[in-house]
Amino acid sequence: MGDEQLAECVKNADLVLIPAGVPRKPGMTRDDLFNTNAGIVAHLVDACAKNCPKAMLGIITNPVNSTVPIASEVLKKNGVYDAKRVFGVTTLDVVRSNTFIAEAKGLDVSKVTCPVIGGHSGITIVPVISQCTPSVSFPQEERAKLSVRIQNAGTEVVEAKAGAGSATLSMAYAASEFANALLDAMNGTVGRVQCAFVRSDETEAKYFATPILLGRNGVEKNLGIGKLLDYERNLVNAAMDELKSNISKGEEFVAKNFK
Numbered sequence: 182m183g184d185e186q187l188a189e190c191v192k193n194a195d196l197v198l199i200p201a202g203v204p205r206k207p208g209m210t211r212d213d214l215f216n217t218n219a220g221i222v223a224h225l226v227d228a229c230a231k232n233c234p235k236a237m238l239g240i241i242t243n244p245v246n247s248t249v250p251i252a253s254e255v256l257k258k259n260g261v262y263d264a265k266r267v268f269g270v271t272t273l274d275v276v277r278s279n280t281f282i283a284e285a286k287g288l289d290v291s292k293v294t295c296p297v298i299g300g301h302s303g304i305t306i307v308p309v310i311s312q313c314t315p316s317v318s319f320p321q322e323e324r325a326k327l328s329v330r331i332q333n334a335g336t337e338v339v340e341a342k343a344g345a346g347s348a349t350l351s352m353a354y355a356a357s358e359f360a361n362a363l364l365d366a367m368n369g370t371v372g373r374v375q376c377a378f379v380r381s382d383e384t385e386a387k388y389f390a391t392p393i394l395l396g397r398n399g400v401e402k403n404l405g406i407g408k409l410l411d412y413e414r415n416l417v418n419a420a421m422d423e424l425k426s427n428i429s430k431g432e433e434f435v436a437k438n439f440k
């Protein structure tokens with residue numbers, strides 16, 4: 182797509198979802214996509230900054246832990262950054278958690294909500310099973326197994342598709358859940374909550390996914406991490422180094438490549 186077409190495509194948009202870029206192949210981490218996808222996201226967000234500066238942005242392209250900081254830095258360079266309007270879409274981690282918990286407990290998946298906090302790759306994905314609604318309990322060994330399966334679920338799909346891509350359709354489902362919740366909130370529905378990877382003061386990482394109360398202007402309130410089990414707190418601690426390094430990598434990319 183040429184720049185003019187792109188400008189036309191996003192002109193005056195209220196919400197832009199960005200899933201453009203390459204998906205993983207077996208043996209790759211999400212971070213391995215950085216070299217290809219960083220520039221794609223920066224280019225598309227730059228077009229948004231110039232043609233729909235007030236739009237909500239939902240960044241789906243991996244590595245989300247880096248592409249969200251990239252989007253934010255590009256918006257800053259354009260003088261139109263509003264942290265309340267930039268989201269990394271991590272809903273698929275919640276969809277997976279809900280599904281696996283419902284399967285394990287014989288529950289109706291549409292009635293299960295399990296927050297997932299942190300980031301969107303491997304050990305940075307932290308399912309908070311202790312905060313699941315309805316309340317569920319697992320022996321520690323089973324909780325740990327389930328948490329690791331949720332962390333590796335994207336890789337499980339990439340391996341199963343054996344080079345034919347990643348979880349495209351479940352990502353589309355998750356993105357529509359996220360987008361519909363945000364659109365409802367933008368139109369005045371009160372009480373819409375989604376976990377998303379946003380600018381955050383919850384931890385020492387500048388961006389961190391937590392449940393977010395959505396409103397007309399995007400992030401209405403960050404609902405925070407809440408109470409964690411020691412096991413979950415250890416998962417958050419274990420995520421920190423990778424998360425911070427993914428975030429810096431995104432910021433440095435924009436600092437180096439965009440004047």
Ligand SMILES: NC(=O)C1=CN([C@@H]2O[C@H](COP(=O)(O)OP(=O)(O)OC[C@H]3O[C@@H](n4cnc5c(N)ncnc54)[C@H](O)[C@@H]3O)[C@@H](O)[C@H]2O)C=CC1
Pocket residue numbers: 200201202203204205214218221240241242243244245270271272273274301346347348349352355
């Ligand atoms: N956040 C999440 O939960 C998830 C994120 N993903 C990520 O989403 C991205 C897309 O994955 P899929 O849809 O499975 O891949 P896909 O290959 O099916 O689709 C990628 C799309 O990006 C477009 N594209 C490629 N280069 C572009 C460019 N320079 N400018 C504009 N568009 C471009 C392609 O034309 C294609 O339509 C990948 O980075 C993947 O890792 C995938 C699943 C879940």
Ligand SMILES: O=C([O-])CC(=O)C(=O)O
Pocket residue numbers: 204205211243273334335336338339347348
């Ligand atoms: O794992 C991948 O490469 C795609 C993705 O983000 C997911 O399925 O959650």
